[in-house]
Amino acid sequence: MAKQKICVLFGGVSSEHEVSLMSAASVIRNIPADRYEVIPVGITKKGRWLYYPGPVANLADGSWEQYPDCVPAFISPDATDRGIVKCVDGAFTLQKVDAVFPVLHGKGGEDGTVQGLLELAGIPYVGCGVLSSALCMDKAAANLVMDAAGIDRCEWDYMTRAELPGFDAVADRLERRLGWPIFVKPANAGSSVGISKAHDRRELLDAVHLALAHDTRIVFERFVTGQEVECAVMGNDGPQGTLPGEILASQEFYTYDDKYLAGTSRVVIPAQLAPEKLEEVRVTAVRAYRTLCCTGLARVDFFVEAGTGRVLLNEINTMPGFTDISMYPKLMLHAGMTYGGLLDRLIQLAFERKETANG
Structure with a gap:
């Protein structure tokens, strides 16, 4: 053959x-x-x-x-x-x-x-189609869809570059809605690029300028104290999610350097959560995957809030890292797949989706 x-x-x-x-x-x-x-x-x-x-x-x-x-x-x-x-x-x-x-x-x-x-x-x-890829890449658009679907996430807001001259009004709104500190992110960027944690208005303005260097729209999020957990999902019409893993970041938040360069963060699989909470994360991951029209694969990231135990969806990555230290392959290997078997299945899912689209 x-x-x-x-x-x-x-x-x-x-x-x-x-x-x-x-x-x-x-x-x-x-x-x-x-x-x-x-x-x-x-x-x-x-x-x-x-x-x-x-x-x-x-x-x-x-x-x-x-x-x-x-x-x-x-x-x-x-x-x-x-x-x-x-x-x-x-x-x-x-x-x-x-x-x-x-x-x-x-x-x-x-x-x-x-x-x-x-x-x-x-x-x-391999991977998600046009709609889901574009939607998941844009954090503001994805958040609006998740809000409409009733998928729980932390309080958030957004602004465009055109609103920068009225920054004081934006800062007033954010302070009322989110409090301090505030995470500031480019709407369209990944791997923690251009993300800052602002503790006051001066830091907020600096963070806005940094984020605008990567995109014309910015997402703001309330700071969540809790565990960062991630779930790997795979499939087309019948997606399945793994048990989530937990990231133990070496810095104040999970940075690009922490993920890929320094290699100082640690991963725990499964996450240090009660069995029923692990299942809640997994079920929510698959629901979000379906809601945002994903196919093939995606990594779904969450916070589990300290004190309340709320499972808060953070974002969906439609082409997660496949490096030696990346969470997606680690989660799939923990679930019993081989690396070669994982890649083979993803390629076959690509063929299956094409066949379905052709009727």
Whole structure:
């Protein structure tokens, strides 16, 4: 039986470029080689697409871009092509692919843009579709949908860049609604990029300027004292959630450096919660997954508030990290899957969703 050709997309133009490189290296190393042939295509920070036939070891440090056998390549939006167009010595050739695994985090990869291209191309792809990817990426839009669905979360608010001249009025509103301290986040960013914790108005204004460097809209959240827990969900029409794991951050809150660079946070699986609370988190994760139209996979993040025990949904990540220290694969491995088995199942879910869409 011929191997199926899987294009692994990595890199991207977002602030999470480096995380994508680490995730993709882990994915490529663990995809079952007896079933799949990997076709790696990288996207530089400047947005250039390159077919990369070199060693996986060159991904993490970014040296893959200088590999001499890299050639320009892109996914053809022509649904009759079903593949990647390579430019070699001025001539264009078509490489057919069976599916795409977009190991891309953040803007330009996890926000529905690449998913839209793949829908036009008619190629099955791993992960959530256009609507759910765009919705989950935008924290303000996702929060509004969760509020409408009655999914409990902490008190929150948002503003746009256009409201900055009236900052005092915004600060008055936030102080009344949320109190201090306040978490400040770009509406469209991931991996804790651009997030600050403000204790007063001066810090709040600094945090707003930092968040506006990453997006034109900002989400504000009431500070929650409690446990940070995450649940891995997988599936299309019948999604299943794992027991949640707990993050023991080494800093005041779970930062980008803590997640991917310093590696100083710790993970406990299952989370240190009573059995009935673990089940409540799991059930709520699957409900949120369905509410936001997710398919394939997602990591659903929560706070369990100290004192009240309330389970408060924080956010949904439609392409969670796949690095060696990432929570999603750790939760799935704890549930009894192998890394290769996990990747195989995600690829098969991509084929199943495509078949369902075609009727």
